[in-house]
Amino acid sequence: MTKPELKISTADTQSYLQIHTRVRQWISRFKPETQRLYARMILEFERLTHLNIETLLDQATNNQLKPVEIRSIINEATKDLTNAKQVIIDVALRSFLRYWDKPLPTTDIKYDDSNTFRRYTKSELLNLIGFLDKPLEKLYAIIAAESGLRASTILKLTYEHIREDLNNRTNSIAVRLQLPFHKGRKKSGYTFVGSRARELLNFCIKHRLIATEPESRLFSYSYSSIQKIIRTGKRKAEIPPDVHTIHGFRSAFKWALESPQPSIDSNRQKMMMGRFDDIDAKKYTDRDYETLRPDYERAYPFLDYTNNAPEQAQQVSDQQTELRDTIKQQNERILLQQYQLKEIQSQLGPINQALSALGDMYLPLLSRNLREKASDLPIRDVLKELIQQSIPVGKKLGQKPPPNFLEVVNKGADSISDQELQEIQQLVNNGDFAAAFAKMTKYIPIELSQYQP
Numbered sequence: 356m357t358k359p360e361l362k363i364s365t366a367d368t369q370s371y372l373q374i375h376t377r378v379r380q381w382i383s384r385f386k387p388e389t390q391r392l393y394a395r396m397i398l399e400f401e402r403l404t405h406l407n408i409e410t411l412l413d414q415a416t417n418n419q420l421k422p423v424e425i426r427s428i429i430n431e432a433t434k435d436l437t438n439a440k441q442v443i444i445d446v447a448l449r450s451f452l453r454y455w456d457k458p459l460p461t462t463d464i465k466y467d468d469s470n471t472f473r474r475y476t477k478s479e480l481l482n483l484i485g486f487l488d489k490p491l492e493k494l495y496a497i498i499a500a501e502s503g504l505r506a507s508t509i510l511k512l513t514y515e516h517i518r519e520d521l522n523n524r525t526n527s528i529a530v531r532l533q534l535p536f537h538k539g540r541k542k543s544g545y546t547f548v549g550s551r552a553r554e555l556l557n558f559c560i561k562h563r564l565i566a567t568e569p570e571s572r573l574f575s576y577s578y579s580s581i582q583k584i585i586r587t588g589k590r591k592a593e594i595p596p597d598v599h600t601i602h603g604f605r606s607a608f609k610w611a612l613e614s615p616q617p618s619i620d621s622n623r624q625k626m627m628m629g630r631f632d633d634i635d636a637k638k639y640t641d642r643d644y645e646t647l648r649p650d651y652e653r654a655y656p657f658l659d660y661t662n663n664a665p666e667q668a669q670q671v672s673d674q675q676t677e678l679r680d681t682i683k684q685q686n687e688r689i690l691l692q693q694y695q696l697k698e699i700q701s702q703l704g705p706i707n708q709a710l711s712a713l714g715d716m717y718l719p720l721l722s723r724n725l726r727e728k729a730s731d732l733p734i735r736d737v738l739k740e741l742i743q744q745s746i747p748v749g750k751k752l753g754q755k756p757p758p759n760f761l762e763v764v765n766k767g768a769d770s771i772s773d774q775e776l777q778e779i780q781q782l783v784n785n786g787d788f789a790a791a792f793a794k795m796t797k798y799i800p801i802e803l804s805q806y807q808p
Contacts, residue, residue, distance in 0.1 A: 368394035369416075377409050381454045386539070388578065393447040400444050404432045408451060422459045425452070428465065435531030438467040472599035476502065480660035483585070492584050493565055494555045495574055496604065501548040502530055503608030506578055506601050508543045509610050513538075513571035515631035517548070521556060527651055528553055529644040537629070544629035545644060547651045549658060563731055611657035619650045627651065637667050679725045 364630050372379045372394060376712040382390050397408055404763060406428070417568040429448055433441040445464040452459060480500055487493045498509055508510065512530070527547040536543040559565040565573055576584070586600050599606065612619045627647060656662050770777070775794070782791040 363395045363398050365391070367398060371398055375407075375409055377412065378451065381451050392443065392601065393450075396440065396444045397451075398431060399440070400448065401431075404428065408448060412452060412455055412457060413626075415452065416455075422457065426459050426462060428458075433464070442466055461765050471706065472602065472606075475594070475598055475603045476607075476611050477660050477663070479594050479598060481605065483594060484660065485587050485718065486588045486591040487584065490555060490559050490785045491574060491576075492560070492581075492588070494552065495560060495576070495581055496585065496588075496591070497552045497555060497660075498548050498573075498603035499553050500602075500660065502546045503540060503545060503657075504530070504543055504583065505605065505611075505629075507541075508536060510533070510572075510574050510578065510581065512573045514565065514567050514571045514573065517556065517573075518567075518569065521553065526550075527648055528556075529648070531644070533797065542631070544625075544627045546627045546647065547644075549651075549655045551659060551661065591750045611654045613655050614657040619654055623647055623650050667770055685759050688730075692734065705808060729805060 358705060359710075368391060370384065376706045378394075378397065382393055384392065394405055401407060411420065411425060411428075415422065415425060425448075431443055433444050436444070441464050445462055449459050449462070480496070484496050486495050495509065498504070499506070500514075502509070502511075516532060517528050519531060527549050529545075532543055532545075537545070556565065560567060565571065574581070581603055589598070589600060605628075609624075612627065618624075619627075623646075627650075749750050779791045780793055782794065
């Protein structure tokens with residue numbers, strides 16, 4: 356039978372740390388949430404044993420207490436507590452004594468592996484969220500399941516972290532955390548939230564439940580309050596106790612990353628879960644969200660608690676991704692072609708104008724024989740003949756072509772597409788040689804930039 360939980364308030368821990376300077380010096384090295392947790396556990400230990408840990412430190416320093424005796428005191432004091440509290444109290448006291456150079460021998464207090472917990476299933480998430488009363492409570496559960504972030508990180512999220520993708524995209528939202536979030540033992544991953552979170556975020560913003568100032572927190576809950584809210588929702592939804600109240604969301608996220616066929620690459624899973632070395636976080640840059648986004652969206656059918664057929668949804672998602680990639684590649688090719696065409700046109704502009712004017716000038720002087728046989732000759736031959744006859748005509752009019760004029764112009768005539776060839780043929784059949792001549796000049800290579808009028 357476990358002992359009743361002692362009520363320890365934030366004011367209790369703050370006043371305790373103000374008085375105990377050596378505890379305050381040791382505990383200041385940790386993150387704020389760890390400081391609060393360790394302070395509560397030390398206070399609980401002291402109230403159970405009626406001992407002061409700074410006094411224990413003095414007695415160990417003066418050899419009045421041996422390290423094994425302190426270990427026995429911890430074991431005896433915590434034997435009726437929950438396994439989680441036993442471990443945390445033991446870890447906190449050992450850390451404090453080790454900081455002051457008084458380490459303890461190995462402990463027998465370990466996390467009980469028999470207390471295994473599992474993830475939330477989709478049906479359990481659906482029931483749980485249905486029994487959460489307020490939109491922000493539902494939003495917390497959805498973000499926890501869709502992002503895989505730890506509770507302490509979710510409770511620190513601000514509007515700035517989701518603003519960019521919320522306002523500028525329609526698909527998944529990158530949770531753009533600052534670098535300190537990605538460092539340390541329990542680091543946060545480079546992750547996203549999906550459609551369900553987006554819908555509820557927009558609802559909460561519209562109804563002013565979330566402010567849109569960059570530093571505004573999405574949630575005002577403490578860890579203990581959100582834990583109590585989710586625990587109450589679990590009880591109403593009749594979710595079994597082997598589902599971990601808070602960590603069950605993160606476990607569901609990990610399962611979703613492993614579910615697509617093939618599953619998400621293990622290194623990318625680690626980046627989204629926050630299981631990478633600090634050196635990776637330093638090298639990781641904002642642009643790599645776009646590397647991870649397709650993987651996240653492929654896994655999202657398994658994350659979406661409303662989706663009962665994720666395999667089929669994944670197939671559709673894969674097809675859409677392939678189609679988007681194909682369209683993207685085609686658009687890139689079109690843009691490249693348009694750019695190249697503009698470059699060619701900008702360089703050939705003066706040449707085109709000169710050759711077109713030249714065609715207008717010598718057209719009346721061309722032989723009747725060429726006019727009569729134009730409809731019977733292949734259009735490429737007509738154009739080559741037309742270009743060849745332009746040389747003496749051009750000389751009469753003071754135009755001087757470059758030395759390789761015929762070579763490069765014939766090369767240009769050979770490169771005309773069949774479609775445009777038909778259009779030029781029609782112009783020639785109509786006797787509009789100048790227009791035909793001007794139309795084919797865009798196929799004349801850049802070497803004609805030497806053309807001298």
